[in-house]
Amino acid sequence: MAPSKKKHATKQACVIPEGFAVLPLQFSPDSAARHSLYVKEHKVRAEKTSYRPLDRTLFVLNIPPYCSRSVIKDLFSQFGVVASVELRDVPGSFQESGPKLSKIFRPAAKQGFKVGYIVFESSSSVAAAKSHPHDEPLVVSTEQKPVKTGVQKWIQQYTKSIIHPDKLQQMVDSFMQDYDKRQEEEAERQRQEAEKQQEDEEGWVKVTRGHKGAKARPHSEAANQRTLQREARKKRRKELMNFYTWQHKNTQKEHIAELRRKFEEDKQRIALMRAQRKFKPY
The missing domain is CATH 3.30.70.330 (RRM (RNA recognition motif) domain)
Known part of the structure; x- marks a missing residue:
């Protein structure tokens, strides 16, 4: 059916x-x-x-x-x-x-x-x-x-x-070994990049001829860190120079104020001598 x-x-x-x-x-x-x-x-x-x-x-x-x-x-x-x-x-x-x-x-x-x-x-x-x-x-x-x-x-x-302590210790040891291996590989990679890109204090990079068809290397993390450190040093020097400039201007202002104070004292002294008719300029 x-x-x-x-x-x-x-x-x-x-x-x-x-x-x-x-x-x-x-x-x-x-x-x-x-x-x-x-x-x-x-x-x-x-x-x-x-x-x-x-x-x-x-x-x-x-x-x-x-x-x-x-x-x-x-x-x-x-x-x-x-x-x-x-x-x-x-x-x-x-x-x-x-x-x-x-x-x-x-x-x-x-x-x-x-x-x-x-x-x-x-x-x-x-x-x-x-x-x-x-x-x-x-x-x-x-x-x-x-x-x-x-x-x-x-x-x-x-x-x-619930894990047996021995098994847990094996897992921890395995994880730490992998972590140490990754850290060593990262340090070696940074060291190689630092050797490839040696920069002087002015930021110039020594360029060497590579094999034909090789692409230009981008800035590495180590190079970027050095650039940031140089910028930080320039910023600190600029702040120090600004501080010295402010100190110099402040000293000049104090000197001008002292001269003005002495000038006013001399004017008062001359006015007093004139009043006593003891002032003989000639």
Whole structure:
């Protein structure tokens, strides 16, 4: 017997404005409540990175807090092989900030709904996820792969947070070794740049002929630091000269005031002598 048209219509995907497809989410098989995920193909042309290929990346909104990276990977593995899963608090470009830290040294992640970027091995997996029927929910917690919530989740997180001192010491030693190595590499790079760009006190750079086709070297960080130091020295000398100029002007003003005071005293003395008729200029 052929299936009815009404039943066939329920197998269609639900697409809302802005091109998002609705994927129903159900926490457990016997749960009556459902949650909705909104997915569409990631198409940000301005983002030129290999971590989110435009033809194999699925952009997901409204991911609940109980869905971790591993849970999201298991849910979307039914559409194809998942290469990577990235969860963020807000949409944004991919950014690598500093060295990769252990979970012990990373700050605690914020709890709340997140957005995700799921990268598949094949571009057909993105189309399969977008065309998933809206009446067939994705089940988060199953008997084979249960997801703990509430008190059980807190107990599990507390148990994982307890680390053996020896293992913690190994992580700290490994991190410090990597840090010392990066510091040595940075010091060596600065030393080489300082040797390449030897500047005199007037700021001239000795230029040597390089190989054919070599591009001009931009000012290094060490050269910029030396320039800033020279400017600071010039500024201090200028301030000192201004101080001496002010002191000289102040001395001149005091000298002129003293002369004026003596001139007034002499005028008073001459007036007194005239009054006493003892003034004989000739």
